[in-house]
Amino acid sequence: MSIPSQQHALAILTKKGAWGLIPAGVEQPGPGEILVRVESTALNPIDWKVQATEYSNYMQEYPAILGSDSAGVVVAVGEGVDNLAVGDRVFHQGFFTNRLATFKQYAVIGADIAAKIPDNLTFDEAATIPLGLATAAIGLYNETWERGGANLVAPWSEGGRGKYARQPIVVFGGSSSVGQFVLQSAKLSGFSPIITTVSPRNNDFVKSLGATHTIDRSLSAEEIQSTIKKITSDPVKIVYDAISIESTQTVAYDVLSPGGILIIVLNPLIPKEKLTSDKKVINTYGTVHAELNRKFGQGLYSNLTNLFKSGDYKPNPVEALPGGLTGIIEGLERLQNDKVSGRKLVAHPQETVTLK
Numbered sequence: 341m342s343i344p345s346q347q348h349a350l351a352i353l354t355k356k357g358a359w360g361l362i363p364a365g366v367e368q369p370g371p372g373e374i375l376v377r378v379e380s381t382a383l384n385p386i387d388w389k390v391q392a393t394e395y396s397n398y399m400q401e402y403p404a405i406l407g408s409d410s411a412g413v414v415v416a417v418g419e420g421v422d423n424l425a426v427g428d429r430v431f432h433q434g435f436f437t438n439r440l441a442t443f444k445q446y447a448v449i450g451a452d453i454a455a456k457i458p459d460n461l462t463f464d465e466a467a468t469i470p471l472g473l474a475t476a477a478i479g480l481y482n483e484t485w486e487r488g489g490a491n492l493v494a495p496w497s498e499g500g501r502g503k504y505a506r507q508p509i510v511v512f513g514g515s516s517s518v519g520q521f522v523l524q525s526a527k528l529s530g531f532s533p534i535i536t537t538v539s540p541r542n543n544d545f546v547k548s549l550g551a552t553h554t555i556d557r558s559l560s561a562e563e564i565q566s567t568i569k570k571i572t573s574d575p576v577k578i579v580y581d582a583i584s585i586e587s588t589q590t591v592a593y594d595v596l597s598p599g600g601i602l603i604i605v606l607n608p609l610i611p612k613e614k615l616t617s618d619k620k621v622i623n624t625y626g627t628v629h630a631e632l633n634r635k636f637g638q639g640l641y642s643n644l645t646n647l648f649k650s651g652d653y654k655p656n657p658v659e660a661l662p663g664g665l666t667g668i669i670e671g672l673e674r675l676q677n678d679k680v681s682g683r684k685l686v687a688h689p690q691e692t693v694t695l696k
């Protein structure tokens with residue numbers, strides 16, 4: 341398989357500046373790594389946030405290539421890789437460095453945190469999984485550290501399947517990419533009822549993923565709380581806020597019972613006067629690249645192929661954007677303007693063309 345030395349990549353050209361196509365060298369996989377020809381890469385809210393907000397500090401160098409999700413074909417393997425081979429269809433999570441980002445045509449990744457795509461998934465479907473599922477899974481199942489998780493037993497670990505039967509869970513934002521994977525995880529873990537906030541047009545969709553009860557996300561905080569109390573009188577020990585704006589964090593914290601854990605995905609915004617020592621809040625860091633998540637990520641990735649092959653997990657509904665990497669720019673505007681509901685946008689880096 342011939343591998344070019346140069347490729348197209350989509351980058352933020354200067355800090356908080358414009359997006360543009362740049363030429364980039366194709367990396368060689370180091371020991372334990374693979375090189376993937378990226379067929380599909382997914383868009384995430386963090387991509388526009390790095391361009392437009394203080395998250396720009398995530399990037400050490402500019403132009404900064406972004407992209408956290410990739411699905412493609414292995415074209416080269418580094419020394420010592422024995423779980424994957426040239427020609428395998430794989431998916432993996434990218435990271436915030438030009439070397440590990442995925443808005444490009446070829447991406448490198450550690451073979452320990454990549455998985456084969458099962459035959460029942462397309463490249464586009466597989467690209468919807470890595471960041472969203474890592475955020476859901478790390479938040480629920482990784483050990484408790486400052487940016488870790490609630491330390492529940494994962495459904496793919498011994499004794500984990502169905503372990504939390506008859507215990508309620510509340511998920512804010514069940515139709516979001518992260519929320520979809522939280523709902524599916526909660527179902528595998530046995531939680532019941534599984535209560536989620538959502539726009540009513542997505543009620544049936546989130547129920548197909550495991551939600552047992554839906555609450556219109558436009559209701560007031562008081563209405564959301566009283567609706568939950570009508571659904572269950574049991575203590576709510578796990579709340580996952582997949583949206584984590586101030587309004588959702590505040591009601592999520594109120595809904596949580598003493599001794600419980602609230603998992604959030606953005607910086608804490610709960611008013612200080614509300615905070616009590618008997619409720620734990622974890623601002624999870626949904627990347628298997630973080631040192632303290634890597635071991636968990638290896639366990640997750642060693643199970644992912646089977647979990648999707650069996651249908652235990654389903655990918656997000658997907659919409660493919662035209663225009664190769666360049667199409668990402670307009671897609672990110674849609675994400676920024678809240679114009680994406682219940683689906684993941686993906687782009688095809690190999691379809692990138694440059695204007696002469």
Ligand SMILES: NC(=O)c1ccc[n+]([C@@H]2O[C@H](COP(=O)([O-])OP(=O)(O)OC[C@H]3O[C@@H](n4cnc5c(N)ncnc54)[C@H](OP(=O)(O)O)[C@@H]3O)[C@@H](O)[C@H]2O)c1
Pocket residue numbers: 384385386471472475512513514515516517518519537538539540542557582583588604605606623624625626627675680681682683
């Ligand atoms: N900490 C981390 O490592 C990490 C990792 C990944 C993502 N994140 C963050 O997590 C958040 C979600 O990311 P994502 O990719 O899952 O987002 P997404 O799929 O783009 O989110 C869109 C969805 O959010 C739902 N939504 C918006 N506002 C809502 C509200 N107030 N209540 C309930 N649902 C609401 C919408 O639901 P309806 O259409 O049904 O209204 C829509 O389906 C983002 O802020 C992202 O930056 C953090």
